[in-house]
Amino acid sequence: MDNGTATRHPDVDHEALIDDIYAAGLGEQRWEAVLHSLRRNMGVRLVNLLTLDAGSPWLAPIAVAGDDDAWTASALQSYGTEFYRHDPALPIMHNWEVGHWLEDVHVFSPKQQARDIFQQEFMRVRGMEHWSALKLYQSGQRSAFVSFMGEWNAPPLTDAQRRTIAQLGKHLSRASQIGTRIQQLAAKALLAESMLEALDSPVFLLDADRQILSCNVAARTLMANQPTRLRVVHGRLMPGGCSDAAQWQAACISGLLSLQPTSTTGSEASALHFSVIPLPPNTQLARTWQRPLTLLTTCAVRSPAERMRRLLLVYGLSEAEACLCVLMCCDGLTPQECADRRQVSVFTVRAQIKSIYAKIGLQRHGDLVRLILSL
Template sequence: MNNEGADPVIAAFYRAALEPAQWSVALRAFARLAGGDVACCFLKPEAGAAPSRACVTGLDEQAWEHGYRRYYHALDPGYAVLIRGPLGRMHLMQDYFSEQLVARSEYFQDFYLRAGVRYSCSGVVPDNGAFTILSAHRAAGQGLYDRNTRSQLQRVLDHLPNVLRLRDTAQQAQAHGALAWEALDTLPRAILLVDAALRLVFMNQAAQRLLAAMPPARPLLALRGGSVDVRASQLQQLLAQRVRLACAGLACHRPAPLYACDENGRPALEIGILPLPVRMGVGGTGDDGAAMAMLSLRPLFRAGRRHWPGTAERPCGLTGAEWALALALADGVEPAEYAQRRGVRISTVRSQIQAILAKTGTRRSSEVASLFSALEWDAGAPP
């Protein structure tokens, strides 16, 4: 997997939304992130219909056009997996198709394996009444996907609906200057564009609403003198460093989001930092502008939520098992008791605790309990 993480890939997809010629670049970056050479993004207007629009990298064009699009799309067992469950989730097809099934499948034997690929990780999102499918593929020699790679690919898929919305606005806009600001303003995610010195260049409506809803006395993030400021000085320094690197076009060595904590020490605001390859001048013309970074803001632990959070909502990149354990520790459950309740080895629970400590930046179980205490989430069993 690409050690730079998902952030540069996400940025490449946003650029592709603004510049259609960059879709192939984004797909190649996505394939590298997946540890393979093949990736595709295509629109399927309805079940059973051939893809009506596609961008493919690493696969022979004839294999795609005369193989998949003309015939094998109707036999693709992966599509049935994607539309059975909730949309917006990356699936490892290795979890669904055994070697025996592959050996009996016309799709696998006559098309997929002959095209030089064996394992795929795929997800689907709605797209104007149709479905856009994003998938990465590995050859047999490149091995199975691991869960960490799947989580990085999931981060890209989480942004795809916004990328598509940006793409649609770009297609509707007659001038690039109208596109740059109006398209970002339509995104439901709070977005700030800043320069290398953290000076605000643009803030969309979702960000305005988010900042207005923060407590005026102790806001987690605020605008002071036209610059972005977070309450914790150490976090401010780290944010400034990440933004400088993003604006300089350098690889982010720690691509995970940053978390601003509330007065009780709980992570309350997720801050994603993405490089913005498009240089934008005054009016968004793209001429002689300064390089910028995009800050993507997402509040955590909103009051009144009573469901088990999905992958994209769990803080600090915790898995479902780690999240369940963190909440149990917050409720005062001892590790040995938790292991007995779940019917797992205590060594498994200890390994999960170590993973939670690493992801949350805590040093002991008691700090984990303090961090996740008094949350508004329902701690029932995950789906």
């Protein structure tokens, strides 16, 4: 255990610490390193960076820093398994305003603290006396806090220290929200990639600016083999012959992108044809990313099973609905013929057709046929 808690050091190196805070938010630095710096400079024993969801009964730690790793791990486990039930701050944390401080000495009298289970059986047993917490931000149902716990018989934080922490708290707030956003984007990319990897042919998932949000192995292989026609500039797809906005818009309207050969030999000798498929906003991928998306996939004669798999993965159709799409759009069967083929009532087929249109976001049969044939 170090002696960093013995003396207070209010002269924090703001510039270096702020750099570390944003590096932690971007994932280039460990949050624990930032909190250890705060702990040493404030002369406290434990610093926590925490989040709280409205429907959760306990605080979730983003990072925790104490003056002894084994002691810190033991305290964290004890809090998470038992003492969160007695934390006096939890019932009122949702009501704090951003930038508000809460300190035990301002909320509880000495007599109340002497009877408080959290104070007596959690903090004092572990050699801690005072606690303070600052609300960093509120985003929907989620809020974040930074808390400080001092050693036994140590004085509470001074006004100067609270002002310093409040100044740094603005950066902690921004950086932790950046970190949360990056984690959300990474999770979305992982979901999209796992869905697209199930498809054998090259598939690209693009946003409105043609940024490649995700693509499967086949697409990455195609880009490596076709660097001229499938150029990528700062993550943005800039196909040869379709690099400006007007050309791309025309491809989106027609639903077809053709990249002509750039040489008479080698891998770029033949034309490349792609289907350009805007994803309706209620599809699973569009709901995940919450933005307009376009699916770019190579045109080829595909088996009914391949088309069905794309409908299952991209549009979230049931197996029966995907099968019905193929029968109507590829085989040209009427609803009654589909019902006879599948040995179900025509009312069942019509109910499934209604569900298909709702899930895919289309209204006309012709649009559905064009979509299915482009998959």
